[in-house]
Amino acid sequence: MFTALLIEQLLNGLQLGVMLFLMAAGLTLIFGVMGLINLAHGSLYMIGAFACATVAAATGSFWIGLIASLAAAAGVGAIIEVAVIRRLYDRDHLDQVLATFALILILSEGARWLFGSFPLYLDIPPLLQGAVPLPGGGQYQLYRLAIIGVGIAVAVGLYLLISRTRLGMRIRAGESDREMIGALGVDIGTLYTVVFALGAALAGLAGALVGALQSVQVGMGEPVLILAFVVIVIGGIGSIKGALVGAVIVGVVDTMGRFLLPSLLALTMPASQATTIGAALASMLIYVVMALILAFRPSGLFSAQS
C-alpha cells in the first residue's frame, strides 16, 4: 500500500513539475531573448484559466475552451507586449519590475471586474475522466497523467522548435546578439512579439489545464509565478533545459516533502505536533533547496550566460 501511495505522490510531484515547466519555459524564454523580467506572467496563466472555464461553460466542450485559453493568453500577451512591454527592453530591472507589477494590478482587478470574486469551476473532459491502476495497487487520475503527457509533448516540441526551425534559429540568435540579427535583416520587433505571445500561450495552457483540478479565481497565478521564479533561478535563467530540470526538482521536492516530512517527524515526536511542524517545514523546503543550490552555483544549474 505504501509503495502505491509513494508512486502516486511521485506522479503528483511530476504533474506539478510539468505544470511549472509550462510557466517557467515562457518566463525563461522571455528573459533569455529579451532580457525582461515579467511579473505579469502569472496573470497570463489566470487569463488562460478564465478563458477556458468561460468558453467551456458556454460551449460545453473542454477542448474548445482549451483552444480559447491558448488564443486568449497569446492575444493578451501580444497586446501588452506591443502596448507596454516593448518600451521596457532597454530599461533597468527596477522599471521592468514596477511596470509588470502595475500590469498585475490592472489584469487582476480587470478579471475581478469581468468575472466577479467568486471562483469558477471547470470539469475534467469526459474523455479523460476515470483512473488508471498503478503497480502495487491503487489508482491514478487519468487527467493528471494526461497533463504529464502534455508537458512532455510541449518540452519536446519546444526543443524541436528552438533547435530545428527558422524561428528557433532566430530566437537563439536573438539570445546571443540582438543587434547583429537586426543588422542581418530580421524584424526584431515582430520576433519579440512572437516570443512573448508564445510564452504567454504556454502560461495560458498551464492555467487551463490546472483549472480543471482546482477552482479558477483571481490571484491564482501568483503562487505559481513565484514557484516558477524558483524554478528558473534553480535551472539558470534563460535556459529551457534548466527550466525543465528545475521544474521537476521543485515539483517532486515540494510534493514529496509535504507527503514524507510529517511521517518522518512522527518517528521522533507526537503525531499531532509532527503534522503541524512537518507541514510548516514542507512549505519552506523548496526555498531551502534553492538556497543550497545557489550557495554552490550562484547562477543556477544550467546557466545560459556561462
Next chain:
Amino acid sequence: MTRETTINLLLALLLLGAPILAASLGEPFYVTLATRIAVLALAAVGLNLALGLGGLLSFGHAAFFGLGGYVAGIMATHAFNAEPLFANIEATTSMPLIWITAIAVAGLVAMPIGAISLRTSGVYFIMITLAFAQMIYYFAISWPAYGGEDGLSMSMRNAFPGVNTAKPLPYFLICYAALMAALLLFRVVEGSRFGSALQAARQNGTRVAAVGIAPFNIRLVAFALSAMITGFAGALYADLNRFVGPSMLSWHMSGELIVLIILGGKGRLFGPVAGAMIFVFFEYVLGGITERWQFLLGLILLGIVLFARGGLLGLLSGKPRHV
C-alpha cells in the same frame, strides 16, 4: 538651501501639521491616515537605503516588515495571556523593548538572507529575495500557533512610557518621531564613508573592489541595516492596526514598498515620504470613488514608470545631484 531641501522641509511640516490640525478639529480618522503615511514611509526609508543608495532591488522587504509586526503581535499576545515567551523570559508590552527586539530579529534574519542573495546580482537577486520572503510567508500561514492564515489580533496597543498610545495623536507623534529619526540616520549614512562606498558599489562594484573595499561586505551591512529599519516600521504598523497577519509578509507588500519609493523618487531623502503620501492619498481618494482603485493605481503606476521617471520629487525639484 536647494529647492529639494525646501520641498523636504515643507513635506515634513505638512505631515506634522495636518494631523495636529485634524485632531484639534476632532477628526481622528485623518490622524490615523497620517500615521499610516508615517509608518509606510518609515518602512520605505529602510528599503530606500538598500535600493536607492545601494542599488539592491530587494523584492522581499515585506519579510522584515512582517517579522517586525509579528514581534509586536506575539509579545502583546503573550503579555495579555501572561505566558512567558520562552522558558522564563517574560513578554513585555513596552514599545521600546519591542522595537529593539523587532529590529534585532529583522537584522538577524536579514544577515543569512543577504549573505546568500548577495552572491548573485541582477534578476537573480530580485527573485531570490522574493523567494525568501515567500518562504517566511508560507511558514507564517502554515504555523498555527500565532493565528496562521487568520493572523493575530491585539486587544490593545502596546505601551510607551508616559504616553497614552491608544489615542491617535500621541501615537502619530511616536511614529512621526521614528520616521524623522530614520531620515536622519539615512542622511548620516548617505554622507558617511560607508555611504560613499555603498553608492560607489552601486555605480561600479569592480572599481570599488579595485581600491580595496569589498563590495559584498558593504552591501550586506546595508541590506541588514535596511531590513532593521523596515522591521521597526513593521512593529509600529502592527500596533497601528492592532493586528498582524500574513498579508504584511506577502509579496504585494514588497511590491508596494518599491512603488512608494518610485512614486516619491528613488534614492532621495524624502522620496519615501512623498511616495507614502501619494500612495495613501490614492488609496483613500480612489478607494472612496471605486472599489476598483487598484486598477486605477496600476494605470497611474504604469504611466509614471513609462513616462515620468524620477517620481514626484524628480518632478518638483529637478534632476538629482548624483546622476
